[in-house]
Amino acid sequence: MSSSASSPLAKTDSHSYAQRNAAYWRRNLAICVFGSFTTLVSLTLLLPFLPIYVEQLGVHDKAAIVVWSGIAFGATFLGTGLTAPLWGYLSDRYGRRPMLIRAAVGMALLMPLIGLAHNVWQLVLLRLAAGLIGGYASSATVLVATQTPREQAGWALGILSTGSLSGGLIGPLIGGLLPGLIGIRQTFFLGGGVIALAALVTIVFVREDFQAAPASARRAEPVRLGSALWLVVAPMFATAMLVLFSNMSIEPIITVYLAEIGVGRSQVVLFAGIVMAASALGSLLMAARLGRLADRIGGGKVIIYCLLAAGGLLIPQAFVTQWWQLVGLRFLMGMALAGLLPSIAKVIRLSVPEKALGKVLGYAQSSQYAGQVLGPLLGGALGGTSGMRSVFFLTSALLLAGAGLNYLLMNKARAALHPLQ
Structure with missing residues (x-):
């Protein structure tokens, strides 16, 4: 059967939102690809120098450096996983665009703070906070999946994936070069600046026609699958x-x-x-x-x-x-x-x-x-x-x-x- 066929439970609502945003989805897709790329670059660029940064923060035992490096790197993804359903729920209630802006602004603020950490505990907590508050790629997936016409959703989501994949591939390469040129802490500052640019582009150019459900509908029994x-x-x-x-x-x-x-x-x-x-x-x-x-x-x-x-x-x-x-x-x-x-x-x-x-x-x-x-x-x-x-x-x-x-x-x-x- 054609890929445009859908569940009868989803047809009316999905079409109404996608049709209202038919004029925006291509531009929004391009911006989401750019934003996903920049945030993933910033999240992964620390991989090559993370053990060195952990050592600079006062951890000198080799085994402990490995352990703390793993904890610090994984903390961001743990935080994102914990809060993704919450941000998804809020996007259903208040719109997809606010969630993109929240993620980009939050990451832009936290990335320089990671470069200002004074000990390894602060590094881990700031990386965790970046995951809890961030999640630009997750929010971008929700926006693209719901705005794109259903017959082109697979292609659009594939294009969006290339932004995240490219960021994850290029981030460690950039992270291997920049610290030697500008220093480790300055690398975080530069990463925050790039995310701030993505946040500005998101604020200015992403458009959404979102119609919040009336209060009576919000008080009604929640949707059950x-x-x-x-x-x-x-x-x-x-x-x-x-x-x-x-x-x-x-x-x-x-x-x-x-x-x-x-x-x-x-x-x-x-x-x-x-x-x-x-x-x-x-x-x-x-x-x-x-x-x-x-x-x-x-x-x-x-x-x-x-x-x-x-x-x-x-x-x-x-x-x-x-x-x-x-x-x-x-x-x-x-x-x-x-x-x-x-x-x-x-x-x-x-x-x-x-x-x-x-x-x-x-x-x-x-x-x-x-x-x-x-x-x-x-x-x-x-x-x-x-x-x-x-x-x-x-x-x-x-x-x-x-x-x-x-x-x-x-x-x-x-x-x-x-x-x-």
Whole structure:
């Protein structure tokens, strides 16, 4: 069935908001791509020098530096995951544009403060606050998913993904260069300035025709998803978690894995960086294309195909003998994973009533960050106890099981509703 088909529960509300904003969505998409890019650059540029900054803040034991660096980096994503449903709920009530402005302004203020930290506790708390208050990419997803015409939603969300993916890819490269030129603290100040520019552009140019629900409607019983819709929404949450889990379960062990297959100590860090970048590059190249495919054949089908492809590509990664083989396989896996997040957002957009759409997309964002937290924990624990190859096998099994779960539950949903994709 055509991808423009939708749940009868969602049709009227979704069309009314999208039609009211038909004149704005393309410009808003471009601004959201720019804003997502700049915020992700600023969040990830500290990766190369974070251990050095932690040491400058008074931590000198090598093991403690590693631990505090991990805590400081993960704190932002933990904060974003905790508050994404709240911001999604508020976007349903007050509009999508205010949430974008809140995230951009909050990040612009907090980034320079991170550069003014005097001890590691302040660093962690400020990074956590950046996640709690920020979340520009999450808010941008809600705005783009709801404003874009449904027949182009997959493509638009894929384009939006390229902004975040590009930021995550380029941020560490910039972070490796700037501290040597202007200093670590000044790098945070510059990052805050770039986000401030994104905030200004968002304030001036993002437009939205949002009609708040009347007070009587807000006091009415809240929207509840029926059992049939939960058959669609629940696997979307699980799949969103799998996307980040499947990537983050592997990346923490890549350096050790390369050493196991014979890469020398002098080259292992460089090659590990290339392997990690290969996955991001593959996703960057394919996100928009797979989003367009979701518009043509349906988001549900793209999700199943991408999970099968990614799960299958993990198996040969456990048997590589050369580092360049892992680069090629991670590149292909990044291409497969690229279609998942845009398709998940598209499926949710087509199936959930508009008045609850922001909140549900917020929970999907939280699921992603749960995968980002759980992936390294399980990957590191399993790799340390059962060997590096076991991580590839387990992650593959989870992705393949996710494909089967999506297939079964979507078939059940079609029995209760018209096809959603």
